[in-house]
Amino acid sequence: MLETRPLTPRLGVEVLGVDPRAAIDGETAAAIRAALDEHSVLLFRDAAMDDETQIEFSRVFGDTEVTLKANPAGGTPFARQSNLDIESGEIIPPEDRRMRYQKGNYMWHSDSSFKAVPSYCSMLTARITPPEGGNTEIASTRLGYDTLDAATRARIAPLEVEHDIVYSRGLTGNVLTTEMKAQTQAVRHRLVRINPANGRHSMLIGAHAARIVDMAEDEGRALLDELLAATTRPEHCLSHTWRDGDTVVWDNRACVHRATAYDTVKYRRLMQRTTISGSPATIQSL
Numbered sequence: 001m002l003e004t005r006p007l008t009p010r011l012g013v014e015v016l017g018v019d020p021r022a023a024i025d026g027e028t029a030a031a032i033r034a035a036l037d038e039h040s041v042l043l044f045r046d047a048a049m050d051d052e053t054q055i056e057f058s059r060v061f062g063d064t065e066v067t068l069k070a071n072p073a074g075g076t077p078f079a080r081q082s083n084l085d086i087e088s089g090e091i092i093p094p095e096d097r098r099m100r101y102q103k104g105n106y107m108w109h110s111d112s113s114f115k116a117v118p119s120y121c122s123m124l125t126a127r128i129t130p131p132e133g134g135n136t137e138i139a140s141t142r143l144g145y146d147t148l149d150a151a152t153r154a155r156i157a158p159l160e161v162e163h164d165i166v167y168s169r170g171l172t173g174n175v176l177t178t179e180m181k182a183q184t185q186a187v188r189h190r191l192v193r194i195n196p197a198n199g200r201h202s203m204l205i206g207a208h209a210a211r212i213v214d215m216a217e218d219e220g221r222a223l224l225d226e227l228l229a230a231t232t233r234p235e236h237c238l239s240h241t242w243r244d245g246d247t248v249v250w251d252n253r254a255c256v257h258r259a260t261a262y263d264t265v266k267y268r269r270l271m272q273r274t275t276i277s278g279s280p281a282t283i284q285s286l
């Protein structure tokens, strides 16, 4: 059994007594995955990670994805969330394409939901944190689903939703190049999914959810907005204030998340994300 402490009454726990930089035995790894199934968000504190230890710890959850070329760390297992140039370490001007691209992170989303195989979970490690701002907010689509009435549950049960990063990035000013757009195409997923470990229903929604298949555009948009509003009620959310040395893992099957703003001219911030692929073993459709 893992020792844990709740982060909020209904979402997320801090894991105590596990150093994510150390070798994790099979039993502990299974307990960590079970805790993620149960709580959707795990926090590990005071364990500064480097790229090597993060890759190793990511293996507890599965295989890592390769990041889209649009990210400065594109082509590697890392998605870099930072206002620092990857080569020089200097602060990147706010008008630079790399900073505009990151504005997409201010919208609620599920990482990689625009991929044919949506993600199981993401791991974000804090390398350099600003003294204020730059929180990560996480909301439970599972708790959101639980608040829906029976008619809405029945209505959404058969639906498929199209996820498209060209759509979501268009919302922040179309910052994908033609080459980046060529790397991706819209994919269809079931809107409602079940975690086979516990039977809990969740919804695959967020900024990449462009449209409901076989539904009028405005009707589908209204429904997606309604489901996101049910999910992001304050009692379904947590807001994590980062400290250097934090590692947070969230369940992309059961959550949406977003970043909050910080002063990107004044403060330095460097976060590294790994994204672990989903599989039929971790995700079921209705």
Ligand SMILES: [Fe+2]
Pocket: 105, 109, 110, 111, 257
């Ligand atoms: Fe994200």
